[in-house]
Amino acid sequence: MENSSVNKEIETVDTRGLFCPLPLTLVSRKLKEIPVGARLKVLADDRAFKKDIEIWSFETGNKLIEFKEENNYYVAIIERGKGFKGESIIDKVKFISLGVKLHFIKHLLDLVPFNKPKYLLTFVSVAEGIRADKFLKEKNINNYIMLPVPKEIYPHCGLVFGFKSKEDALRIYDLLKENKFAVEDIHLIDKEKKYPKIT
Numbered sequence: 001m002e003n004s005s006v007n008k009e010i011e012t013v014d015t016r017g018l019f020c021p022l023p024l025t026l027v028s029r030k031l032k033e034i035p036v037g038a039r040l041k042v043l044a045d046d047r048a049f050k051k052d053i054e055i056w057s058f059e060t061g062n063k064l065i066e067f068k069e070e071n072n073y074y075v076a077i078i079e080r081g082k083g084f085k086g087e088s089i090i091d092k093v094k095f096i097s098l099g100v101k102l103h104f105i106k107h108l109l110d111l112v113p114f115n116k117p118k119y120l121l122t123f124v125s126v127a128e129g130i131r132a133d134k135f136l137k138e139k140n141i142n143n144y145i146m147l148p149v150p151k152e153i154y155p156h157c158g159l160v161f162g163f164k165s166k167e168d169a170l171r172i173y174d175l176l177k178e179n180k181f182a183v184e185d186i187h188l189i190d191k192e193k194k195y196p197k198i199t
Contacts, residue, residue, distance in 0.1 A: 012041040016073055019046045021182035023126070024056050027123035028184060029079065031062060032154055036080050039065065045073040053078070056182075059125040061156070082183035083156025102148040102159060109147075116161025117145060118189050119198070122153060124182040129159040130179045136172070143168050152193050160187075166198070173199060 013030045015023035023044050042053070043162040050067060053076050057064040068075050105195055109116050120146070123129040133146060149158035163169035169186045176183045187195040 009044075010039050010041045011078070012043065014043045015049075016043050016045045018044075018050055021177075021180055023049055024052055024124045024182045025184055027056075028182070029052070030062070031078065031080050034080050036082055038080050039147050040049055040076060040078050040080070042076040043073055044076070049074050056125060059127040083158075102146060105145060106147050109145075116189070117147070117164055119163045119166055120147070120150070120153070120187045120189060120195065121162040121163065121169055121173055121176075122149065122158070122160050122184040122187065124184060126157065128182045129161070132161075132176050132183070135176075135179065135181070141172070141175075144172060148194060150193065153187060153195050170199075 011030065011034065013026050018026070021047055023042070027040065027042055027095075034040060044053075053067070054064060056062075057078060061083040063079040063081055064076060065079050066075075067075040123132065129146070136142070136144070144161040144163050147160050147162045149160050153160070161172065163167075163172070166186075173180050173183055173186055185197045186199045188198055190196065
């Protein structure tokens with residue numbers, strides 16, 4: 001029997017003319033729209049893209065199938081993976097520990113409903129969220145809480161920053177973008193759990 005996914009045309013994301021972190025943000029958003037095992041073609045001309053996409057693919061559990069240069073731009077083929085699981089035992093332990101910590105915080109917030117965040121800031125990877133958290137802590141900014149990403153936004157493991165006010169969420173989003181962090185979107189926490197984007 002013929003595999004229909006082989007014959008299906010691969011979707012393309014054209015990031016030419018954009019610079020870090022925008023190419024990764026666009027790739028991350030598009031990959032979340034396709035099923036595990038499906039592939040995405042990415043066009044880029046940012047010189048940092050090769051290193052960025054290799055690291056990002058590892059950090060997110062996606063697979064960089066092919067990378068080549070043609071006509072003064074890069075072409076990458078990425079296969080959607082099942083999310084980062086860690087390579088070494090230490091990676092796995094750190095990843096599981098972070099997940100346990102974030103879910104524990106979420107359950108505590110469920111018990112104290114008046115203190116819940118109303119907006120969620122997403123990142124292209126768990127590692128990028130951790131890096132952003134360290135950056136904000138160094139600047140004594142702590143008006144957010146790290147939480148696990150809701151499965152309605154992304155079905156695999158991940159983290160988000162929760163904010164009580166829209167203004168704080170937008171301010172931190174802009175600050176992180178200005179400092180070249182690969183933030184994705186701000187989502188509103190709604191009763192229907194559709195998490196609409198406000199950015």
